[in-house]
Structure formats: C-alpha cells, structure tokens
Amino acid sequence: MENNLMQMEEEIVKALRTVYDPEIPVNIYDLGLVYDVDVNHKTGHVVVTMTLTSPNCPVVDFLITDAQMRVESVKGVKSAEIKLTFEPEWHRDMMTDEAKLELGLL
Template sequence: MSVKDERRIDVASPTLAAGDAQASPAAASSSLTERIIAALRTVHDPEIPVNIYDLGLIYRIAPKQQGLVEIDMTLTAPGCPVAGEMLKWVEAAVNGVEGVGTVDVSLVFDPPWDKSRMSEDVQLELGLI
C-alpha cells in the first residue's frame, strides 16, 4: 500500500537526519518516515477512538535537514475544542523519534477533512463500510 497514493498524504523525501547517516539515503528516509508515522499513531482524537494518522488528519510529513520535521494536519471539525492541545500532542510524539530535533506542526483546512481520508480499517471499525 502506498501511503501517498492511497491515503493522499504528501510524504516528502527527507534529507538524512543525524541518526540515519550510516544508512543509504533511500533506507534512511523510509526508516525515518516510518518512525514518524508510528509516533503519529500514538496520538488519538479525543472524540473518536482512533489515532490521528489512520483517521486521515495528517496531510503532509516533510523531514528536512538537521532533524527538522514539518507536519501539516487538520481537524475533523474547525471548531474542535482541543485543537491547540492536539498540535502539542503531535509535536511531543514526533519529537520523541530518534533523528528528529525540531517539529513544526501547522494546522490547515484545505482541503477540508472528510471520512474518505480514513483508512479502510478505521472505516470498518467505525461501521462506515
């Protein structure tokens, strides 16, 4: 399954992070991105018992030089009462990934989130398919 094609998430090709210097560039970028995604899966939407990655709230993951990671995310609804807190949860989770030094999380609303962004497993779990 291709994350970018099926989930419509922009996963930029990262520049090597400090901890990935011994690995090949392709393996290092894949490994760092996989670790970031695993960290994102530890953050759950408080109103829906699903992690934010599989819920489809993550729009872009872009590892950069010197351990910087840029993340664009959205909310299921613009008026989410924990919006500010959720950004901090994402930052804290990704900051714990080896090779990540700084996390810049941006809240975006274009395109608007809808249930088609959820993984099939989540849609099935929530009884939507």
C-alpha cells in the same frame, strides 16, 4: 541515506498513529488528518501538515501538542512543527478502511 530517511518517516508515521482525538477512538493518521510529513534529513526538522475533523475542534491544542511531542520523540528528529490547514476540508473518505471499520462505517 535514502534508507535512513524512509526509516525515519516510517517511525514518524508510527508516532503519529499513537495520537488520538479524545472524542474519536481512532488515531489522527488513520482518520486522514495528516496531509503531509516533510523531513529535512540534514537538520532533523520535521513539518507535519494536518487538519481537524472540524474547524471548531475543542481539543485542537491538545492534538497539536501531542503530535509535536510524539514526532520529536523519534530518533533523529531534532524539532517538529505542526502546521494546521483546512484546505482541503476533511471528509470521511480520507479515513483508512481500518478507521472506517473501527467507527462502523464499513
């Protein structure tokens, strides 16, 4: 059971890595926008807590809808909820090294 949960979480992360902010050529996971992925293995419900690079992000609806659809496409996921938070506030240090390299920050 534990192995299945880990595999599902890995697949969810892979799915989140296919969601891109149209204004930034890096996926939301590597940008550090995803704070938490909570999987209820019994119900198949997933809650993703994430933020935005800016509270005034013009593509917020697109990102949330895209993330939800991608997570719900993962085998074993019955439903997904995307929770938006601005605590803690996002900053560049949250990005992976790959994202920083892609954006010329390393």
